[in-house]
Every structure is written in structure tokens, then in C-alpha cells.
Amino acid sequence: MRLLYLHGGGYVSGSGAYYLPLAAHLSAAAQCAVLLLDYRLAPEHPFPAALEDCVRAHQWLTATGPAGAAPAGATFIAGDSAGGGLTLSTLLALRDRRLPLPNAGIALSPFTDLTLTGESIRSEGELDPIMHPRGLPEFVTLYIGDGDVRDPLASPAFGDYTGLPPILIQVGEHEIIRDDSVRVAERARADGVDVTIEVWEGMFHVFQSHDPLLPEAREAIEHIASLIRSG
Numbered sequence: 001m002r003l004l005y006l007h008g009g010g011y012v013s014g015s016g017a018y019y020l021p022l023a024a025h026l027s028a029a030a031q032c033a034v035l036l037l038d039y040r041l042a043p044e045h046p047f048p049a050a051l052e053d054c055v056r057a058h059q060w061l062t063a064t065g066p067a068g069a070a071p072a073g074a075t076f077i078a079g080d081s082a083g084g085g086l087t088l089s090t091l092l093a094l095r096d097r098r099l100p101l102p103n104a105g106i107a108l109s110p111f112t113d114l115t116l117t118g119e120s121i122r123s124e125g126e127l128d129p130i131m132h133p134r135g136l137p138e139f140v141t142l143y144i145g146d147g148d149v150r151d152p153l154a155s156p157a158f159g160d161y162t163g164l165p166p167i168l169i170q171v172g173e174h175e176i177i178r179d180d181s182v183r184v185a186e187r188a189r190a191d192g193v194d195v196t197i198e199v200w201e202g203m204f205h206v207f208q209s210h211d212p213l214l215p216e217a218r219e220a221i222e223h224i225a226s227l228i229r230s231g
Helices: 016-030 049-063 082-096 133-144 178-190 215-229
Strands: 002-006 033-037 075-080 104-108 167-172 195-200
Touching: 002 016, 002 049, 002 082, 016 033, 016 215, 033 049, 049 075, 049 082, 075 082, 075 215, 082 104, 082 167, 104 215, 167 178, 167 215, 178 195, 195 215
Parallel strands: 002 033, 002 075, 075 104, 104 167, 167 195
Antiparallel strands: none
């Protein structure tokens, strides 16, 4: 089993190296190989550069394992924040291009609505210790450039999820982009997708990265691992 993991950072920052501990915890819990992708970042490489990198990475992963060329028994795509948005966008792009789909998608605190219309941006603005509403508009401007913020491949909250594999979404109760997760889950479920959404009480943006400090993080990782092991 192979997992493609897409890091967060608002589409403009971050790297796979920062996620080595989380990837290690996921790999150990799920007994799978993990590929941490350094996709191209905006503003030097605006949308859709990162998405194209993710699509190509999944294609590569289906044919290449830790020991070299070999077909995958099962693949999964996961990511957090901007990487969670890219996880969902990659699923949509793979389906639209009639390319092999992973067994499931796993979105942690996904950033999926570049129109920034979720009520949680206002209601949780002073409760999320990781993200603040004032930071989001600049991320959007740098990432989308002259593009359409409602393009489903940039804002998967507006996507058609018909024909996609199962999706697990985990989000903290006090995230400013919590409503992104809720809207995606509702939309995908209406399109006939097997969706599980977990809203973790008292938790914040990408709390899973705080394993082993938070017992909730460890439990959330085990939920992800259980899905992968069953794939």
C-alpha cells in the first residue's frame, strides 16, 4: 500500500520535510509506504502548477514503490490544509482525465473554498490558534492569480464528486475553515460518494500533526490508518 501525502502551507509555503514526523506516524500505523511530495508553490508557480504535480505524482506512485518499479496493490492520497484541498482537487482531476483513482482520499482540515464564504471564518476567528482570517485573502491572491476562485479544481468545495472513491475528512471544531469540510462532505454525499466527516471537539487546524503530544491526534491517525489498512 502506498500513500501520497500533500503538505499544507496555503499553497505558497511549506515542504514535505516538515511533515516527516506525521508521515512516519502514518506509515507505522497503517503499514504503508508514504511519498511526501514537494509540489510547486505560488506565487512563482500559481494554479494549476501544484495540481499538475499532484496528478503526475499519483500516476508515478501507482507504478513505483520504495524498491523501484512495481504496480501498487492500493494507493491513497492524503493532505492537510492546502494539501487537503489539493487532495480533493487531485481526485477530481484524475476522474476527469480518466486516470486511475486511489482507493480513498483523506483530507485533513482542507482549504477548499477560495471565495472565503464559510461562516466559520468569522465565528472561529479568535479560537483557532493556527490560522487567522486576515491571512487567507493573500493566500488566495498569490495562488489563483488571474484564475477563477470558483473553479472546482482550485476550490473543490464547488466540485462534482460523482464517481469518486471513499473520502475521509477530519477537521477541528474551532477551525476558521471548518465549514469547508462540512460543505465538501455534504456535496460529495449528495453525489453518491461514501464520505466520513469527523469534527473533533475542541481541536484546531491540523491537530493531527501534534502526535504524540495530543491523544486526539494519535486517535485521529489511527482512524486514518484503519481506513488505509482496510483498502
